[in-house]
Each structure stands twice: as structure tokens, then as C-alpha cells.
Amino acid sequence: xxxxxxxxxxxxxxxxxxxxxxxxxxxxxxxxxxxxxxxxxxxxxxxxxxxxxxxxxxxxxxxxxxxxxxxxxxxxxxxxxxxxxxxxxxxxxxxxxxxxxxxxxxxxxxxxxxx
Amino acid sequence: xxxxxxxxxxxxxxxxxxxxxxxxxxxxxxxxxxxxxxxxxxxxxxxxxxxxxxxxxxxxxxxxxxxxxxxxxxxxxxxxxxxxxxxxxxxxxxxxxxxxxxxxxxxxxxxxxxx
Numbered sequence: 001x002x003x004x005x006x007x008x009x010x011x012x013x014x015x016x017x018x019x020x021x022x023x024x025x026x027x028x029x030x031x032x033x034x035x036x037x038x039x040x041x042x043x044x045x046x047x048x049x050x051x052x053x054x055x056x057x058x059x060x061x062x063x064x065x066x067x068x069x070x071x072x073x074x075x076x077x078x079x080x081x082x083x084x085x086x087x088x089x090x091x092x093x094x095x096x097x098x099x100x101x102x103x104x105x106x107x108x109x110x111x112x113x114x115x
Numbered sequence: 116x117x118x119x120x121x122x123x124x125x126x127x128x129x130x131x132x133x134x135x136x137x138x139x140x141x142x143x144x145x146x147x148x149x150x151x152x153x154x155x156x157x158x159x160x161x162x163x164x165x166x167x168x169x170x171x172x173x174x175x176x177x178x179x180x181x182x183x184x185x186x187x188x189x190x191x192x193x194x195x196x197x198x199x200x201x202x203x204x205x206x207x208x209x210x211x212x213x214x215x216x217x218x219x220x221x222x223x224x225x226x227x228x229x230x
Contacts, residue, residue: 004158031216042119043159043205043220056217091159102149102166102209102218106158 002026004107006092012113018080021110025074025094032075033095033104034067038088046090049075050097061086082114117142117208121221129229134178134193136224138206141187147215148189149207150180153223159205165189176200201228 005024013019025032034046046065047057051072060067064083069075079086089111093104122137140146150162163174170182176199180191189206206221 033216035218035220042222045217045219048216056213059217093159102147102164102207102215103161104159104218106151106160108156108158 004092004094004105006090006107006110008110009108010111010113012115013082014115015084016081018078019082019112021077021079021090021092021112023075023077023092023094023107025092026105028096029094029105030072030097031095031099031104032069033093034075034077035091035093036088037091037109038085041088043091046077079112082112084114087112087114117146117210117219119206119208119219119221121206121224123224124222125225125227127227127229128196130198131195134191134196134200134226136191136204136206136226138180138189138191138221139187140189140206140208142208142210144210144212146208146210148180148182149209149218150174150178150189150191151205151207151220152202153205154202162191162204196226196228198228198230201226 007022032049037043045059048055049069066078089109091109093106118141120139148165151159153159165172165182173179203223203225209215
């Protein structure tokens with residue numbers, strides 16, 4: 001069974017440009033999460049989808065970030081325009097509906113570098 | 116608010132010696148606690164979890180952790196380190212206020228294992 005896959009694995013862009021990160025969860029996982037780790041800091045929650053609905057987006061830093069999950073399958077996270085402080089590793093995770101608390105399956109992350 | 120403190124950013128051990136990674140948590144509600152591990156170029160993997168059952172929790176690869184409410188601690192241990200244990204370890208807390216859907220991570224402890 002394929003795990004959570006994220007694309008691209010690494011993206012280097014200039015300040016002011018736009019980047020779109022993609023996450024394909026494990027098939028059948030209704031729950032999809034985005035987390036971010038900024039250099040030297042802890043991994044922080046960004047948002048949670050249940051199917052195509054945003055369940056909790058309290059961790060989204062500002063309105064330059066837009067997450068979508070059309071059709072309840074894959075998700076995209078767009079940063080527009082990117083700023084230097086957006087650099088970090090963006091993790092996607094998924095879980096089955098009703099799965100045990102905190103039992104998430106994580107992807108390898110998308111490293112974003114903003115110059 | 117929930118929080119997690121991992122007391123050591125780096126821990127170095129020799130192969131075959133015991134491992135102790137320290138974690139203290141803060142939560143206003145009965146928490147669930149987890150340890151996740153990230154090997155180089157891999158996604159985060161759930162190592163073990165505590166969810167109000169037995170206070171001594173056994174995980175994969177010989178790791179275990181003990182929930183001590185009086186000390187608000189959830190330290191991770193392993194009797195004998197293996198070279199393959201070299202990775203970054205994250206202590207994580209969640210509670211029912213978020214339906215256990217939002218994970219709060221510590222800053223991580225990098226475990227170095229020497230021959």
C-alpha cells in the first residue's frame with residue numbers, strides 16, 4: 001500500500017513568487033492534515049480536512065496560505081506571495097476516520113526555500 | 116494551552132548502551148501522549164502512544180515510555196541502542212479539546228549512536 005506522498009520534495013523560489021505543494025494521502029483516509037516546521041523550531045499544525053471540508057484551520061499563519069482538497073482526495077497548499085519566513089518543511093499526514101487519536105501517517109515532507 | 120518540552124536537543128550514546136530521551140508536557144485536560152520518530156529522508160513514524168490506559172507503554176523497535184502524571188513526564192527509553200536508532204525523536208501531546216485531532220510537537224531530540 002502506498003504511503004502519503006508529497007510533491008515536490010524540495011522547492012526553491014524567490015520572495016514574491018507562488019508555490020503550490022501537493023499531498024496525496026493514503027487511499028481511504030478521510031482525515032488530511034498539514035503541518036510545518038520552520039528552521040530550528042517545532043513542527044506546528046496548520047490545518048485539518050475531513051474529506052473536502054476544512055475541519056480546523058486555526059494554524060494557518062495568514063491569508064497568503066490557501067489549502068484545498070477538492071473531491072476529498074489529494075490536497076494542495078498554495079503560498080502566494082511567498083515570504084522569507086515561509087521557508088521550512090511542510091508535512092502532510094492522513095488518517096482513517098475514527099482512527100485512534102494521534103495515529104497519523106506522515107509524508108516525507110516538502111522542503112520550501114524562499115530566497 | 117498544551118505544550119511539550121524536550122529537554123535535550125541532542126543525545127549521544129554508544130551502541131549497546133541505554134537510551135533516555137526526556138519529555139515533559141503541559142495540558143489542562145487528560146492528555147494523550149505520543150513519540151514520533153523521523154529517520155533521515157523519511158516521514159515521521161508513530162513509535163508509541165499513551166491514551167489513559169497502562170502508564171507503561173511499549174512501542175516498536177524495543178522502545179517504551181512511562182507516563183508519570185505527578186511529574187508531567189513521558190520519557191522515552193530503550194535498554195540497548197542500535198545503530199539504526201539514529202534519528203530525530205519528537206514528543207507529542209494532544210487532548211480532547213481538539214478531539215485529539217491537533218498534535219502539539221516538542222522541538223525534537225536528535226539521537227546519535229556511535230559504534
